[in-house]
Amino acid sequence: MARGSLIVVGTGIRLAQQCTPEARDAIEAADVVFAVVPDPIAEHWLGTLNANIVSLQPLYGGDRTRTETYEAMTDAILDGVRAAKRVCAVFYGHPGVFVTPSHEAVRRARAEGFDAHLLPGISAEDCLYADLGVDPGRLGCQSYEATDFIVNARKIDTTAVLIIWQIAVAGELTLRVLAPDARRLAVLVKVLLEDYPPHHVVIVYEAATLPITEAKIQALPLRELHTATVSQLSTLYIPPLSRPQPSPRRLALLKDMRAAT
Template sequence: MSKLSVLGLGLRCPEQATQRCLDSLRQADRVFLISDNLEKQDWLRQLNPNFYNLMTHYALGKPRRDTYQEMADQVLDCLKSGGNAALVSYGHPLVFCDPSRLAIEQTVGAGYELEVLPGVSSIDCLLADLRVDAHQYGLQIYEGHDLLLHAVAVDPSCSQIIFQVPSLGDNTGGWQPGRFRGFIRALGEKLAQSFGEDHEVVLYFGSNSPERPTRADRCLLKELHQVEMVSEYTLWVPPLGYESLPPDLQSRDVPVDLELAGTGMAWSDRTQEMTDLMAGRDVYTLQAIPELPEAVAVDDFTRLPADGRPKLVLFPAHPCNSGGVHWARQAQAAGLSYRIRPSISWEGGVYCDVPIDPGLLGFQSFPARHQPPEPINLATLLRLPADPRPGARYWGPVSAFQEQAQADSVALFVTGPSPRPIENGPFLRALQLSAVERLVAFLELHESRLVLQKNPSAKMWLHANLQLAGREIREALAKTDLAQLAGDGNWSLYLLDHPEHPAAPYLLLRMRCEEALESVAKGISLEPLVGWIKAHR
């Protein structure tokens, strides 16, 4: 039977590629890649010459959903022909990767064999570079629109990781990052309800290219909407009372006294980077590794010999899942230089076992002592102690997660409700705050036909455009073609469904102007519109 392997190369490839991933790549009859990175393409061809880049399906003006479906269909065609396929993306294959999700659904539906292998994700890199203690505090992960729209219970005692903050309010993917700051402001207000407006947060960009350095820019929640955005930013909100360590943004080639790395969910999940680190260093491990008998087992930082030799300590899964940040704090107190290396995290393993996309559905992960908030409106991983003694925990690999814990399980995975409940307040607030910005963005698309330059006042400009839009719509309604097509007076729905009609932009103009006037009446500034009018007068 044909088999599909869905693989992640890691954010920084090839050093973060796992041994399991490399083995699957070599065995595939055909490799399909989702990446425009030429270096990755050359590297993959050396592993397997039967290589095809799915990026050729992208086209200007083509809907993304059509592109992703074509990618998944091409992979399925390979399976139908009797071959084994590998679908490869950078990072983790199920973190914001629609082609992988579609290919998995079609493969399962057609009855073919499937394996999904985790990769080092952008989340794993964020944990390591920002030195986030997921071991003690847990994580909540979701996309920015998700937090505004759904009734997600934000827990200020654990870290929040929020995707796609710069593109909030952009449903086309065509605007510059941070274009709709009203949405970003609404997100900051939502988080401030739990953390306070003076809580410091970090906007993180994890680079996958030597030409673009990793960034970690700090601001207060009340300043979030004022920050100059980078499209790849992910927001980290530390827990209340959390003592942050300085982020690690230096070159990974700079030698340090202590390297803290993870073995992933299994020894075969070790990255090439971790393998390279073992050369020339004394190797220590928190748990015995049968494949590495020469490693010395230690259970505490103080048991490391103070001999000045460079050391590598291996943790189960990701160091930030397994106490690595505590070791980092001890190393810093001892005056030692250190670095946390990203690896496959507990969460990354769960995404593949379920499977689940944390960006689309939301995800949270807690240690056993933590009491998750109710109601749980995110998929939840509750890590249970294998040892019944009070306070004991087990942080080893988990082979599979199910909706209910097995008798011998060490973790409990709970799926969130489907569909999740809607919370209108924050999202409506975002629409209100961004009403003028969305009007200006709309005008930029239709500038040549819709601009009135004779009015000096922004409010007068809005009223004049309302009159213009009403006149154009009335003239269109008087034409028999629109009257016949719309029928029963539903002309507004018809125009919204047919943006190519000459009257459709005027209906949208009327709606945008009405929204802007309503928001201005509630105290929203017209400054973006004033600036736009001046620039086009």
């Protein structure tokens, strides 16, 4: 009897152009494709690769919290695998970056003895590096989800890049609201002002999602961040404040090591 299997792939951010060949192959070869992509154009494009597309996007909203939506998505994917289908689950961007049901579906499918894996894709952060000319290897980089960043007392390194995801829902604790709110953004500003000066210029970034559109790049002083136009696709980029300082103690450790050899 045929065994079900699961492969989780990403479309990349810019429709069609950033979908990797291996992700495209997986979409084409599947018996059923469960899709969480942000707009009907993307769904239509998936339909040109495989006739059996099931959109999981309608699971957002209603009276579900985001946690309940992710659980319903995971269940739908797993039901397909248990029904002995070759299932492909498609998420936009990189399917394993800031996506809960993708990792959870792979974990549960494996726990139930099915073949399951996740392929890498092009994430919003990858697009940001290209569009803003940022090399995380040169500057160092920290990446956080906005509500996590507000709620948890994390230690920030202001000599490295800071990227904050999901600023539209920053501080949205009910997990039911998706629309941005300037008052919640103002709280994010207050938290950032603990480490950065008010005049520090930050960027609200939105990568192009269609081949015919351009990235949206809004640069403004941190103190005005709550006045920016923010959508569910916005990511906040905060450049370093200063350069890191070498540690004499650590340099001495290396010197001692060289002297001992």
